[in-house]
Amino acid sequence: MIENSGSLRGSAPQSDIDYLRNQARLLRIEILKMLAEAGSGHTGGSLSAADIVTALYFYKLRHRPDDPLWRERDRFVLSKGHAAPLLYAVLAMAGYFDKSLLKTLRKLGSPLQGHPSSKSLPGVEVSTGSLGQGLSVANGMAMGLRLSKIEARVYCLLGDGELQEGQVWEAAMTAAHYKLDNLCAIIDLNGLQIDGPISQVKNIEPVQSKWQAFGWNTFEINGHDMAQIVDSLDRAETLKGAPTVILARTIKGKGVSIFENKVKYHGVAPTKEELEIALRELGDGVPEKSQDFSGYK
Amino acid sequence: MGQVSEVKTEIKSFSGVEAATRDAYGEVLYKLGLENPDIVVLDADLSSSTKTQKFAKAFPERFFNMGVSEQDMMATAAGLSLTGKIPFASTFAIFATGRAWEQIRQSISYSGLNVKIVATHGGITVGEDGASHQAIEDIALMRVIPGMTVIVPADAYETELVIKEIIKYKGPVYVRLGRSKVKAVMPEDYRFSIGKAYAFSFGKDVNIIACGVMVSEALGAAKILKEKGIDSGVINMSTIKPLDEEILLRAADASLIVTAEEHSVIGGLGGAVSESLSSIKPRPLLRIGIKDTFGTSGSSKELMKYFGLTAEQIAEEIIQSIRDA
Numbered sequence: 001m002i003e004n005s006g007s008l009r010g011s012a013p014q015s016d017i018d019y020l021r022n023q024a025r026l027l028r029i030e031i032l033k034m035l036a037e038a039g040s041g042h043t044g045g046s047l048s049a050a051d052i053v054t055a056l057y058f059y060k061l062r063h064r065p066d067d068p069l070w071r072e073r074d075r076f077v078l079s080k081g082h083a084a085p086l087l088y089a090v091l092a093m094a095g096y097f098d099k100s101l102l103k104t105l106r107k108l109g110s111p112l113q114g115h116p117s118s119k120s121l122p123g124v125e126v127s128t129g130s131l132g133q134g135l136s137v138a139n140g141m142a143m144g145l146r147l148s149k150i151e152a153r154v155y156c157l158l159g160d161g162e163l164q165e166g167q168v169w170e171a172a173m174t175a176a177h178y179k180l181d182n183l184c185a186i187i188d189l190n191g192l193q194i195d196g197p198i199s200q201v202k203n204i205e206p207v208q209s210k211w212q213a214f215g216w217n218t219f220e221i222n223g224h225d226m227a228q229i230v231d232s233l234d235r236a237e238t239l240k241g242a243p244t245v246i247l248a249r250t251i252k253g254k255g256v257s258i259f260e261n262k263v264k265y266h267g268v269a270p271t272k273e274e275l276e277i278a279l280r281e282l283g284d285g286v287p288e289k290s291q292d293f294s295g296y297k
Numbered sequence: 298m299g300q301v302s303e304v305k306t307e308i309k310s311f312s313g314v315e316a317a318t319r320d321a322y323g324e325v326l327y328k329l330g331l332e333n334p335d336i337v338v339l340d341a342d343l344s345s346s347t348k349t350q351k352f353a354k355a356f357p358e359r360f361f362n363m364g365v366s367e368q369d370m371m372a373t374a375a376g377l378s379l380t381g382k383i384p385f386a387s388t389f390a391i392f393a394t395g396r397a398w399e400q401i402r403q404s405i406s407y408s409g410l411n412v413k414i415v416a417t418h419g420g421i422t423v424g425e426d427g428a429s430h431q432a433i434e435d436i437a438l439m440r441v442i443p444g445m446t447v448i449v450p451a452d453a454y455e456t457e458l459v460i461k462e463i464i465k466y467k468g469p470v471y472v473r474l475g476r477s478k479v480k481a482v483m484p485e486d487y488r489f490s491i492g493k494a495y496a497f498s499f500g501k502d503v504n505i506i507a508c509g510v511m512v513s514e515a516l517g518a519a520k521i522l523k524e525k526g527i528d529s530g531v532i533n534m535s536t537i538k539p540l541d542e543e544i545l546l547r548a549a550d551a552s553l554i555v556t557a558e559e560h561s562v563i564g565g566l567g568g569a570v571s572e573s574l575s576s577i578k579p580r581p582l583l584r585i586g587i588k589d590t591f592g593t594s595g596s597s598k599e600l601m602k603y604f605g606l607t608a609e610q611i612a613e614e615i616i617q618s619i620r621d622a
Contacts, residue, residue: 028575114306118408126379127408130399137404140384144360147337148380167400167501170369178361 012230019119020226023093024054028255030089030102032104032278035269038085038105041043041114044085044252044265048190048223049157052248055229056155059091065095068122074152075125075141079134079272080159080188081115084268099182115235132165135185136157139175142183142243153237157187161193163204169214175243176215185216191250194266207247213269214244225250256281260284303509311453312485318474318509319417321453326385327458330356333464339374339386341367346476347387349416367392370415371400378410383464387424390416390432390473394439406442407468408542412462414439419449419473420559420602421587422597423512432473433593438563439471440538442536444493447471447538448557449566452482455535458489466491468610471508475559477597480513483533494541496548500530503555503615504548510567511557511585514601517608518557520617529615540569543576549578553622555615557586562586583618584594 012020027050033046057063061074078087087104092099104110111120115129126137138156145152160212162168187207195201204210211218217239221228229248236244252266253259254279259270270278279285311321330336330352337359342388344350344362352578359519361372367388393416394401405412411557414436423431424573439447448470452457456474467582487495494506495515501582507515512533519529532548536539548554554574556567574580587604600606 023506071381126375126401126410130403133368133404136369136372136400137376137379140373142376143338143373144382146375147358147382150380165370167366167368170364170366173370173371174363174373174605177364241532248453250590 003186006165009090012227015173016059017230020058020220020230023058024051024226025247026094027054027089027254028072028231028282029223029279030099031274032256032270034085034089034102034105036272036275037103038107039269040106041269043259043269044216045159045190046083047085047254047256047259048250048252049086049188050255051226052157052188052229053086053090055226055233057094059230061155062152066125068096071125072150072152073138075138075154077125077134077141077156078116079138079156080131080162081128082132084112084114086114087116088285091121091123091237097121103117103258115158123168130231131162132167132223135168135171136174138183138185139171139178139180141214142175142180146182147288152182154285156183158185160189160191160198160207162203163187163207164202172211172214172216180242180243181240183243184233185243186192187245187247188250189247189249192252192261192290193267194261196263210220211245211247217245218247220247220249223250224254298354306575311457313481315478315481315589316451316453316622317476317478318456319348319476321456322415322417322460322474323351325457327351327355327440329461329464330359330532331366333383335381336464337377337382337384339359339363339384340535341365341370341388343388343394346389349385349495357388359614362475367397368400371386371397372404373620375404375408378412383411383413385413385415387406387415387417390419392437394408394432394435394471394583398438401439402442406444409444410469411467413470413472414589415472415474416459416484417474419478419499420509421592421600422475422477422559423592424477424597424600424615425594427594428591433561433592434564435564435586436474436537436558437568440564440569444469445538448536449508450475450535451509451533452479454481454488459535462489462491463607477510479510482513482516489535492536492539492541494535495533496544497531497533499547501528502551502619503527503529503553504532504551505529505555505557505611506532506534506548506556506570507544508537511559511606514606514608514611518611518615521588521608521612525616527619529618534566537566537569540573542565545570545573549574549580552581552621553583553615553619554580555583555611557585557606557611560586562588562591573615581622583615585614
């Protein structure tokens, strides 16, 4: 059972950062293996958010993989639902279901649908995949938890191309208006979308001042620096009276040189040969270092 | 997830009362709010028109005005239901089902969430606001979504019963209400249950299957037809999905089936009945409704006549249809 406490303030000890980094490395390996097996799916955006999602599931979220509907749990909404492999891999690693299920991604009859379906898989809070809707759902959860006087927090991961959806800004207004300080949005700013660089397709910058103007607390971080991720998640929890957004600057396809910053790998799975290169780079099979992570019990 | 709540059903304040269905909704929502702390209400800047205002004033902490953001409203309702609340999301039918269709499909219905979408201002009886505000496609838009239940109450009393009943059901529901006053048609001992139609009578020659305000018009038409020696029955098909095929099969004993709705003849009640009958018991079918055209400004009374939806016009069209057969 993983049950991280939110009581921690300030930066985590170096040993824990090392542990989380290694978890992120293992997560990337699982993602790429399942994508290669499926033969289709979204590689780039799964890898760009891997460090953030690792920090959430193995550090920040108070959750019980053996009791997915635990009333007091923190919620995670993957608004950028195309990063489904990332969600499935982290849920399996956290113990929500057996890792062997990852091989069934996108196959007929599998609970691991091309985009997350909450009806079929424990740990998936809500079905996503159509961009722009997750932050509204997360707002609703935050409102409901507050009404029920449950102290849990809600985290919502959005893509940067997704910010082109108008509903995101409706939801941004809602969260600020209702002062949803139990909500933390994280934007995976990897700079690329299907048709090319976001700056060329339809520019979304300046992102930080937009969110500030909408009444949010903002942190801009390097989305691959585990210490920064952990620190911003901790600090977000201390801010009251307004929602917080973490603007995570990331690299699409991060962790594997042949996928990094390539528009093509938005929605393309690795071939067998590419998988081999990737696994070599990520050190697949390298024995894990000593597991002295406290788990913040 | 939310638990199924027990709701007292003895309140019958709208039995026999001529009122707009939205007025009944506002009253019963308030009463249910007193009984059930899990009920939350969302509106998109139309609470004075949808009548959710009474709930809003009584339970401000359980009311969320989402502003003019229908898409955000529907997905927020989805999130609230995921924490065990029973959200009622209200706005005009065109915005609820048109503007926010995909949010209803993806965030609510695909996840099988317990959200009650109660939309007012359905159909052309919206009146003066004109075509932009007259939803004549909403039944079709909601009916096509897997897992969605679609209900169109005939009068204020049935609305009251419907709202109380859908709270006991766990899953997404669309209820279409109207702006204008409707005559009381449902008997006092009537009890609504999802998927069960109500037959006022069965005719040998014609059976009119109607919903919403058209039930009252259908009853008027049947009376006129009777005087002309045409034996006609009237059925209130208030649940359009799931359709009551049992009653439909019985109604199909008549020589002619007529559907009557304040909605496009494409995809609504007429569409549902023809899809069903063509496979279970093919019968000549006359679909009365808005004939693939947009609405227009005018008083609701004028518009009923303009679109051929009054009792007299229905009777006339049926007589014509029998003559042509």
